[in-house]
Amino acid sequence: MRIKVNGQDYDLPDGGDIHALLAAHKLTPDKVAVELNRRLIRSSQYDTPLKNGDEVEIVTFVGGG
Amino acid sequence: MSVMQNLRIAKFDIRSRLFVGTGKYASYEIMQQALEASGCQVVTVAVRRERLVDKQGRSLLEFLDLSKYIILPNTAGCFSAEDAIRVAILGRELLEKQKNPGANWVKLEVLGDKKTLLPDPIGSLEATKQLVKEGFTVLCYTSDDPISARRIKEAGAASVMPAGSPIGSGQGVLNPLNISLCLETLKENDPNYPVIVDAGVGTASDVAVAMELGADGVLLNTGVAHAKDPVKMAIAMHHAIEAGYLAYQAGRIAKKRYATASSPFDGIISHIPGE
Numbered sequence: 001m002r003i004k005v006n007g008q009d010y011d012l013p014d015g016g017d018i019h020a021l022l023a024a025h026k027l028t029p030d031k032v033a034v035e036l037n038r039r040l041i042r043s044s045q046y047d048t049p050l051k052n053g054d055e056v057e058i059v060t061f062v063g064g065g
Numbered sequence: 066m067s068v069m070q071n072l073r074i075a076k077f078d079i080r081s082r083l084f085v086g087t088g089k090y091a092s093y094e095i096m097q098q099a100l101e102a103s104g105c106q107v108v109t110v111a112v113r114r115e116r117l118v119d120k121q122g123r124s125l126l127e128f129l130d131l132s133k134y135i136i137l138p139n140t141a142g143c144f145s146a147e148d149a150i151r152v153a154i155l156g157r158e159l160l161e162k163q164k165n166p167g168a169n170w171v172k173l174e175v176l177g178d179k180k181t182l183l184p185d186p187i188g189s190l191e192a193t194k195q196l197v198k199e200g201f202t203v204l205c206y207t208s209d210d211p212i213s214a215r216r217i218k219e220a221g222a223a224s225v226m227p228a229g230s231p232i233g234s235g236q237g238v239l240n241p242l243n244i245s246l247c248l249e250t251l252k253e254n255d256p257n258y259p260v261i262v263d264a265g266v267g268t269a270s271d272v273a274v275a276m277e278l279g280a281d282g283v284l285l286n287t288g289v290a291h292a293k294d295p296v297k298m299a300i301a302m303h304h305a306i307e308a309g310y311l312a313y314q315a316g317r318i319a320k321k322r323y324a325t326a327s328s329p330f331d332g333i334i335s336h337i338p339g340e
Contacts, residue, residue: 006114025117031126032115033158040154043162057114059155061125063096064111064141065086065232065264065286 001052018046021056032060068311072281074259075202075223077135077170079282081106083272083306084137084261086286090295093128099289100134103299109137109172109284112156126163136160136167137204140174144185146192149175153196170202170223172263172284182232186213190220197221206263209243211250218251218258225251226263226284229275233287235267238274248279269298269305276309277317 003010005021012021018034018041034041035057041048050056072079084107090096100108110125129136138156143149153171160168173196175188184207196203197220204224205217214225227247230236238244244262251258259282262275266285275283283306292298330337 006117008117025115027115030162031124031159033112033155033162035151035155038151040151040158042158057155058117059112059159060115061110061136061138061156061159062113063086063088063090063125064139065088065109065284 001050003050003053004055006057012050015049017049018056021050022046022058025058027058032058034058069307072259073257074204075170077166077202079106079135081303081306082276082282082310083302084109084263084282084284085289085299085302086284087125087129088286089290093123093125095295096290097128099295099299101299102296102303103289104303106133106135107137107167108134109139109286110156111139111141112152112159113142131163131165134165136163136165137170137172138167139172140192142176143174144176144178144188146175146188146195149173149188149192150195150199153192153201154199157201169200170204171196172226173203173205173222184208184213184228186210186216189213190216193217193220193222204261209240209247211243211246214247214260215250224259224261224281226261228264229262229271230265232264234265235288236265237267237271238262238265238278241274241278244275244280245278252279266302269301272302272305273309273312276306277312279313282306 029043037055072082081104083105085103085105086109140149140152157168175185175192177183177185193203193205202223205222206226207213209227217225229238248260251260260280261282261284262280263284266288272283289295289298
């Protein structure tokens, strides 16, 4: 299936979830926050299977004022 | 003796009245040293997309001692209430994962345009209302307009943070009259309501001016991060906070048109011209 991750097209095997997405990018769940279709998705729901066309944002902290 | 009283914002009891940003330092190491030198307890951070390609090995969180600092996440870069609310919710989630007390609050910025980075007053008001409803302690960045400031307080902001001058401009407090009108209206019958001057600080005297007007604290970033020597400037800012705070507490003398001698005229042996 094709989804969008941080604004970019991304091909994820069917049945893939947020855990799979984070693992593929070597990201630690504790160090990121995730939105699915513009709504926060909590760690406990990272095993929800993603669907074609889903839009995922994975964010963290950077320096700012 | 400790000369400074802690600053109270909602349930936060804060030791240092200087809030320092984590952006734009030449390196994380210099940032760490500058934060340390500033004596600050509250540091601001921004929420951004993870870099999925060309990801560098080092991330900000590795360089912030989360047992020492209260992290204040901002919504910088948001130009609508809706986006600011999303970013605030993401920031809260990140800080809950780090078990940092900053999870409960947010530095709300809803910006009007990229050139001035001045706040959008309508968007700021809408986002404040919504985030308060969502249980956030909202510290809202505003212009120095006292009426906007009052509206934001009425919408439930725990602190209003008027800008001294545009973000990163280094122009200091451009309109001391407006800042003092903001302070007057926000603190009317509510003297402990916290008001932080946010943005525009270029050097230590700007911090002192804000504090001498009666602000409860100052939030800055570029003034330290882009100083030739950020660590030395951080120390200067620390002293300026104390100097300005004490000067305000002490109560300055009124400005007068003419001189008043410090040494008595009684007993002078000289001739006074015109007498």
